Amino acid sequence: MSSTSTSWNGGRLVFPSVITNEGNGYNPSNGIFTAPISGMYVFFVNVQSYSTQHIYVDIVLNGSTKVRTMAYSYNNNDSYESGPNLAVLNIQKGDAVWIKRHSGSGYYHNGPITTFSGFLIHM
Template identity: 55%
Template sequence: MDKSSHHAFTVGISSGNSDWAGDTLVFPTVIYSEGTGYNPSTGIFTAPTAGTYVFYVSVQSANRKYLWLDIVLNGSSKVRATAYYSSGSSVHINQTGTNLVILHLLTGDRVWVKRYAGVGYYSNNVPSTTFSGFKLN
């Protein structure tokens, strides 16, 4: 079996940042990587080969914050994950938002996670804010 067309990754963030208000969310901790494509310095996956790919994001909100994250293809938002703290509760609650998208990519297409609204995220040494992708065979 030719493994040159197998591309899969799971990446995360190993600490929280309750004040983060950036554009692209960079996941520097590589948990699994097969093939090429994901750059842990930029947070961007660049498709090494054309095909059908699956992407998944999971984000935990920072305490008393909310965050909306989009999975983006070449600058166009495709799906959104929303995590927010319920202001009616006095208990420390980290809400989790997730979403998954199946996309047909051409060689060189770029996919990343972008902040749509909100501020801050929670994660720790075993990442709870993560991004994954893989190519279907």
């Protein structure tokens, strides 16, 4: 992420800052990874809550939630909790993977801390 949000209520989390995009499968304009080839992929998401807010996000394949993670502050001070999760998915060329908001609204950015990553492990 390239910014913090205290009121995000969108459906898809878009990650506009891209470090590596081998094969150009990730679109930083809409937040969707489209598989350039079929294979076994690993996808990882880490979401950092903003202050005392909470956020739940899903790794989604073609509209179907595969895993969920959450970052939730359990006390009333600024605790900025982290929620990581990953999914190993067998996907076909052209399948789409993205991060979707399940609930909550606040995520934090301080360098690369709320992130989405993926890589091919086997064709």
